[in-house]
Structures are given as structure tokens and as C-alpha cells.
Amino acid sequence: MSVLEKNHFFIRKLHSLFGVIPVGLFLLEHLYTNSFATQGAASYNSKIEFLQSLSYVLYIEVFLIILPILFHAFYGLYVVYIAKNNVLRYSYYRNWAFYLQRITALITLVFVLYHLWALRISSALLGTEVTFNTMVQHLSNPGMFAFYVIGLLSATFHFANGLWAFFINWGIAVGVKAQQVLGWVTGILFVILSIMGLQGLFAFL
């Protein structure tokens, strides 16, 4: 038995956990920080400066953000691959959510890789400064703005629906009714996060 096979249960659980902690928590922080753009350039820039000035910022970025995202994303690609979707034959709401979870996984991965390159890696390598004005410039192209809207909605859906699955995969929401109510709660969470994210994005227009 290979190492992967031997630790299958642990790896799957880690994959589920990482989606919420730390990656999901980072998404919440990120959308909240971005929402300061609605209060104007000065407010937004001060929050960015604060985050950049955190102690151990590089370690936080590598070990609490990038590595968990990479693990979640690349193991997730295998999870996406092994599903044989059948939404047209069994067009139930939960089956659609299962399908969308995989579609949004792929969109979010492409979006995050680009986003990471454009606003973090290039700034580390080429010294591009990240400020309110950089974002205004970055999003001035309508195609790019649309790409960000799609990327944002994919990420919020993937997080909210993934949180629903998380509560089931860890045996917290067990009964039919509990799972249904959880579906509503995470659905509302998707709407709230999407609105917050869109308000942040539109503030750069």
C-alpha cells in the first residue's frame, strides 16, 4: 500500500478541513478587508499597509494560506476528476450543487492562480505596489472586471456549499432536517459574502 492509500482517511479529512480552516477563514478575512474599498482609497490603503506590516507575514502567507490552498486545490482536482456527473438525468437540487461545487472549483483555481500572480507574486518579484490605484487600473478593463466577478462568485459559492458539506463530512449535521436547515443557512451565507465581495469590487470602478 502506498503512503497515499495508507493515509487515505486522514488525507480526505485534511482536504475537507483545509477548505474551511484556514482557506475559508482567509477568504472571509480577504473579502472583509476588500470591503474597506467602499470607504475610499485612504481607508483601503491603510488596511493593506497594516496587513503587509504583520509580523511573520511571509510565514503566514506560505504556511497558512498558500500551502493549504495548493493542497486543497490539487487534491481537489483528483476529486473533480473521479466524479461522473449526471445532473441531466438526476436533476435534483443537491446533485446540481455537487456539480457546481466541482465547476466552481476549477474556475476558482484558475482565478486564484491568476490573482495570486498579478497582485502578489509580481509584486514580490517586480516590486509592483499594491494600492487602491493599482486595483483601479487592474480592473479598468471590462473583461478583467467580468473575470473578477465570475471568480468572486465561484469562490463564495464553493466556500458556502463546501461549508455545508464540511458539516456533513464531519458528522455534525446528521439528520435530514438538520442538513436542510444547514442548506438554507449556507445559501444565505453565499448571498451575503457575494454582496460584500461585489461591493468591494465595484468600489474600484
Added chain:
Amino acid sequence: MSREFIHLKVKRQDTAETSAYWEEFKIPYKPNMNVVSVLMELRKNPVNVEGRKTNPVVWECNCLEEVCGACSMRINGMPRQACSALIDKIEKSPIVLEPLHKFPVIRDLKVDRQVMFDYLRKITGWVNIDGSWELGRGPRFPEKDRQWAYQLSRCMTCGCCLESCPNYSERSPFIGPQAINQVRLFNAHPIGQMDREKRLDAIMGVGGITDCGNAQNCARACPKEIPLTVSIADLNKDTTLYGMKRWLYK
């Protein structure tokens, strides 16, 4: 709804190796038929719509009251039992019959469902009571547990849950909801629970419970209305706690 004929469209396959083909039939209508009795009628006079004599369609059936699972097939695209598929309640014409496609076809509508019985063996899907001496009376099954456990015990290994599960396919090693549900059933049993950890171990490897993606088609497809998704969630709790124990007691 009055009709003269029942129009059947059957996906046929002569042997396990040959490729499938479609054949259509018109069977004289009688009231109160089900798909099994239509296929029996067809067997009396196996002539297709082109008027050509052909081999009668092969299928399996046994109990004729939706408790054995043998006559499971896809009827108008959806997995269900042919015995409880009443012709007078099916509006669509032709009625399309296909074998379950997640299992190897033996011939026509007959498939090999052996893999599900292999899974039951893998998870110790029974209660161990054999010993070399008299064991005496076992503990009683508490009534409040018996009520929900009875629901789980209604599984007839028909395969509808596996048929509809997007994570159950040749691409994935997932064993599917059928066997996982039986882990919950036998772990609830007062004697069965003596093998509790063995059963949990059996579903914590590759293709085990973690490979469920919560599409939840299984609970919809189950003709016995077994709360399969609840069984999976409940065992998610048990395997998580047991997984931690397995780790910390090492």
C-alpha cells in the same frame, strides 16, 4: 388512458462481450400490467415491431413485490424495479428499458450485481453469533433503536443508489451508500456492535466513506426510502471520532 398496444423499446445485448443494440416491440394491452408481466407477455410471442421473430428479452425477477431487488433496471431512464413499475401509471410511450449501467451486463436487462455482495463481505455485513459452545441469549435490541434500524434493514441490494451516484463509477473506487448503510445497521445491533471498529476500519480506506461527495441522489433513488444520507453523515461522525482514537491510542 386507453391504449391498444404497449410500445417497448429495449436496450439489448446478446452476451457480456458483444455490443448493445435497440429493439422495439408492441405488446397487446391488458389492464393492470407491470413491466414484468409485459416482458412475460413478450416471451410468449417474441416478435419485434418489424415483424421479425427474435430471442425473448432476458431479465431477472423473483419476489414481484419490490423486496428482492432482482428486477432492477432503468425504466424511462430511471433506476427502479420492473415489478412495481405499473404500466397504467407510465404516461410515456415508448417505455424505454435499459439494464443498470453501473454493473456488468450478462445479457439484455440482466446484470451481475455480485460486487454489492462483495462489499457486504468486506464490511462484515452480518452479526457474528457462531461459537464452539453455547453462548446463551443475547442482549435485547432497544425498541427506540430497532425502529430506525428496521428502516435501514429494508435494503434489498437492488443497486439503484449506486446507479444514481455520481461518485460511484469505474473511475472511482468508492463502494457507495449501500454497504455503508449496512455498517450503520449492524453497528446498531447489540451483538453486531461487538465488531463495530472492524466495520469502521473497513470503510475508512480508499473508496470508503470519505469518497462520498454528498450529491445525495442515493436517498432519492432508493425505492425503500432508506435515509442513506443520514446513515453516511452518522458514520462520518463515528469514523471521525474513531479515527482520532485510532491515532491517539497508537
